[in-house]
Amino acid sequence: GESVGLHLPTLSVQEGDNSIINCAYSNSASDYFIWYKQESGKGPQFIIDIRSNMDKRQGQRVTVLLNKTVKHLSLQIAATQPGDSAVYFCAENPGGSARQLTFGSGTQLTVLP
Amino acid sequence: DSGVTQTPKHLITATGQRVTLRCSPRSGDLSVYWYQQSLDQGLQFLIQYYNGEERAKGNILERFSAQQFPDLHSELNLSSLELGDSALYFCASSVSGSNTGELFFGEGSRLTVL
Helix, strand or coil: CCCCEEECCCEEEEEEEEEEEEECCCCCCCEEEEEEECCCCCCCCCCEEEEECEEEEEEEEEEEEECCCCEEEEEEECCHHHHEEEEEEEECCCCCCCCEECCCCCCCEECCC | CCCCCEEECCEEEEECCCCCEEEECCCCCCCEEEEEEEEECEEEEEEEEEECCEEEECCCCCCCCEEEEECCEEEEEECCCHHHHHHHEEEECCCCCCCCCCCCCCCCEEEEEE
């Protein structure tokens, strides 16, 4: 069936470096994508979203890129900090509602000192 | 702190039993969502309520049910529990009238079925 998946289950980066977390989606009907961060013992926390009429959106230290041609999105985190260590999920809305999201399996980001 | 409160934080029970998980959304949020997070299935959408009415259903088993009360708190009832129901159950709420996917998640209820 159609799914949202992540290329790498784990990612380790040095503090201060930039991080790139990738996500592939397969539902071409999805027009809204969102990134969540989940720290250990906590619930997911919204980071940034993007609609399919855009290919890039920037937030504070984060940028999401969307490539509809290859059904790929990525989350870039600039100057990665220890507090960025968490599991990052991409999610899509295959059903048209911005809240009924299908989540990917997650990437564990570890920031090394 | 997201403002969403879930109880209990941890729950251990036996197969065949029934449990109720409770969620209080953020003040003013009319929508409540339930998600299940397990190691093999990831985050799965179960059900959504809006102002007391069921709005959308996801991969929710027939053994599971939910409701949202007039004070907007919600309960997720899990019955005839099986080992595979062991998971983290998250409740989330959202700002009414927003068209974004920003959900505010609670810290979850960890259910262990023995």
